[in-house]
Amino acid sequence: MPRLSEEEVVERSSGDEGKRIGRREARKRATYAALVTVAHRRFHEDGFDATTLDDICAEVGISRRTFFRYFKSKEDLVFPNRAERLERFVQVLTDAPADENPFDTLRRATRQFGPEYMAHRAQLVAQQALIARTPSLRAREAEIDRDWEAVMARAIMARTGTERAAAVRARVIAGACIGVIRATMRHWFTTGGVEDLTQMGEDALDCLERGFALE
Amino acid sequence: MPRLSEEEVVERSSGDEGKRIGRREARKRATYAALVTVAHRRFHEDGFDATTLDDICAEVGISRRTFFRYFKSKEDLVFPNRAERLERFVQVLTDAPADENPFDTLRRATRQFGPEYMAHRAQLVAQQALIARTPSLRAREAEIDRDWEAVMARAIMARTGTERAAAVRARVIAGACIGVIRATMRHWFTTGGVEDLTQMGEDALDCLERGFALE
DNA sequence: CTCGAAGTGCCACCGAGTGACATTTCCTGT
DNA sequence: ACAGGAAATGTCACTCGGTGGCACTTCGAG
Numbered sequence: 001m002p003r004l005s006e007e008e009v010v011e012r013s014s015g016d017e018g019k020r021i022g023r024r025e026a027r028k029r030a031t032y033a034a035l036v037t038v039a040h041r042r043f044h045e046d047g048f049d050a051t052t053l054d055d056i057c058a059e060v061g062i063s064r065r066t067f068f069r070y071f072k073s074k075e076d077l078v079f080p081n082r083a084e085r086l087e088r089f090v091q092v093l094t095d096a097p098a099d100e101n102p103f104d105t106l107r108r109a110t111r112q113f114g115p116e117y118m119a120h121r122a123q124l125v126a127q128q129a130l131i132a133r134t135p136s137l138r139a140r141e142a143e144i145d146r147d148w149e150a151v152m153a154r155a156i157m158a159r160t161g162t163e164r165a166a167a168v169r170a171r172v173i174a175g176a177c178i179g180v181i182r183a184t185m186r187h188w189f190t191t192g193g194v195e196d197l198t199q200m201g202e203d204a205l206d207c208l209e210r211g212f213a214l215e
Numbered sequence: 216m217p218r219l220s221e222e223e224v225v226e227r228s229s230g231d232e233g234k235r236i237g238r239r240e241a242r243k244r245a246t247y248a249a250l251v252t253v254a255h256r257r258f259h260e261d262g263f264d265a266t267t268l269d270d271i272c273a274e275v276g277i278s279r280r281t282f283f284r285y286f287k288s289k290e291d292l293v294f295p296n297r298a299e300r301l302e303r304f305v306q307v308l309t310d311a312p313a314d315e316n317p318f319d320t321l322r323r324a325t326r327q328f329g330p331e332y333m334a335h336r337a338q339l340v341a342q343q344a345l346i347a348r349t350p351s352l353r354a355r356e357a358e359i360d361r362d363w364e365a366v367m368a369r370a371i372m373a374r375t376g377t378e379r380a381a382a383v384r385a386r387v388i389a390g391a392c393i394g395v396i397r398a399t400m401r402h403w404f405t406t407g408g409v410e411d412l413t414q415m416g417e418d419a420l421d422c423l424e425r426g427f428a429l430e
Numbered sequence: 431c432t433c434g435a436a437g438t439g440c441c442a443c444c445g446a447g448t449g450a451c452a453t454t455t456c457c458t459g460t
Numbered sequence: 461a462c463a464g465g466a467a468a469t470g471t472c473a474c475t476c477g478g479t480g481g482c483a484c485t486t487c488g489a490g
Contacts (some may be wrong), residue, residue, distance in 0.1 A: 024488075065478095085463095143354065172396065238455085
């Protein structure tokens with residue numbers, strides 16, 4: 001018996017460029033989406049810690065054992081597209097011209113991601129409120145920041161080389177960038193996402209590049 | 216029966232300015248110290264996750280329930296003096312003259328903490344290796360960084376005011392500072408702690424203040 | 431239509447962490 | 461010195477996230 005409304009299965013072996021989605025794959029995606037949807041609702045209603053995996057699994061209609069074949073941990077429910085977002089960021093970095101300085105590259109990233117965030121501001125603000133009040137989610141977010149910092153440092157080194165001085169400089173720049181970006185986003189979130197995130201991001205990068213010393 | 220070699224109890228009501236340590240307090244401190252010592256040894260021998268709280272408690276001679284009256288979590292065993300270190304940092308911040316700029320304040324902090332770190336370099340490098348390979352410890356470390364960033368932002372705001380622009384700037388500067396400090400320390404750790412940490416810290420702060428743009 | 435594999439459920443288990451309550455241990459006031 | 465009481469500890473039972481093993485169902489390919 002189907003646990004959820006089964007969606008139409010794309011006719012198999014029909015279109016040449018069709019996705020060739022069978023029942024199995026469709027069911028998996030439906031389960032994945034249901035997990036994310038149900039979890040987000042209950043997290044926001046009852047809180048992250050107060051919501052049990054058994055609760056979520058019962059509502060979705062799967063066993064807890066099966067849940068862990070979709071997500072490696074409870075926290076991962078809150079950051080579903082983590083890998084994709086990182087991948088897009090890496091793309092921005094690798095697509096950058098070889099002579100572009102790191103701050104300009106990040107400005108381009110800001111102009112790409114900023115508007116997207118502002119478009120989903122309500123959802124993101126709520127999401128961030130949940131993260132901010134849940135220690136284990138803050139920890140997960142920090143881990144994500146570390147990933148971004150690492151790929152950024154690697155990207156800089158790809159241009160400046162990996163000798164001692166250059167490596168230190170690359171890591172320090174990456175740390176500073178992630179630091180100001182995270183601080184900017186936290187401020188944007190806590191003020192309800194009403195300000196211009198793109199502008200704030202570019203301002204922060206300006207400060208980094210030109211120094212905070214200007215009077 | 217004593218669980219561990221009981222140390223000499225300071226004669227009660229002896230010296231006027233004696234610490235007035237009774238058996239109870241002495242025993243508590245001995246237990247606390249034993250927990251830290253035993254835990255660190257086993258963490259480094261067997262790894263953090265492979266070491267069970269039951270293992271540690273058995274060796275120290277207490278129940279697991281009692282352990283949680285000394286530490287709020289297993290991770291806290293690795294950061295025993297977290298509160299004290301933060302407190303000292305706050306002191307550096309609050310002791311700063313009202314007209315000192317944030318970077319000079321941090322330079323003073325660097326000159327205070329840097330040499331201490333270099334004095335214990337072997338221990339700290341081993342410690343950091345453990346943290347680096349243990350996700351839950353990395354998470355805890357990130358949380359500590361957040362604390363430092365928060366007190367720094369607050370300290371800056373105490374001087375610049377809390378109006379929108381000043382608040383953003385304070386948070387961004389704090390984020391950048393923690394970012395470069397963390398990056399610097401990670402580099403110092405991964406290179407075995409042989410370089411001059413104080414110098415590297417001051418260099419990083421110079422970059423922040425004057426900007427990374429200099430050719 | 432059949433065979434194999436992917437997906438799932440069930441069960442037992444582990445380890446971290448908590449609440450309740452009894453028991454021991456030490457400090458303090460007389 | 462001794463009694464009363466508070467602090468510290470132990471015991472037990474429990475919750476919840478997470479994992480390993482194995483049987484079973486379901487789907488897809490030939």
